[in-house]
Amino acid sequence: MLRILALLQEGGADAAAGSDLGAGLAVIGAGLAVIGAGLGIGRIGGSMTEAMARQPEAAAQIQNGAIILAALIEGAALFGLVIAGFIK
Numbered sequence: 001m002l003r004i005l006a007l008l009q010e011g012g013a014d015a016a017a018g019s020d021l022g023a024g025l026a027v028i029g030a031g032l033a034v035i036g037a038g039l040g041i042g043r044i045g046g047s048m049t050e051a052m053a054r055q056p057e058a059a060a061q062i063q064n065g066a067i068i069l070a071a072l073i074e075g076a077a078l079f080g081l082v083i084a085g086f087i088k
Contacts, residue, residue: 026087033080040073 048066052059 022087026084029087030081030084033077033084037073037077041070044069044073 044066048062051062055062
C-alpha cells in the first residue's frame with residue numbers, strides 16, 4: 001500500500017508516470033469502494049431504525065435482514081479492494 005502512495009506522490013514528473021496511472025486509479029477505485037460501502041451501510045442502518053420504529057413487533061426480522069445486507073455490501077467492498085490491489 002505504501003508503494004502505491006509513493007507512486008502517487010511522484011506524480012507525472014517522469015516518462016514512466018504513464019505506467020503509474022493504473023496504480024493511481026487503483027487507489028482512487030479502492031477509496032470509492034470504501035466510501036460507497038460506508039454510505040450503503042449507513043442507509044441500511046437508518047432505514048432499519050425507521051422500520052423498527054414503525055413496527056416494533058417485526059424488529060427481529062428487520063434486524064436480521066439488515067445484517068445480511070450489510071454483510072453483502074462489506075463483501076462487495078472487500079472484493080473491490082482486492083481487485084484494486086492487483087492493478088499495477
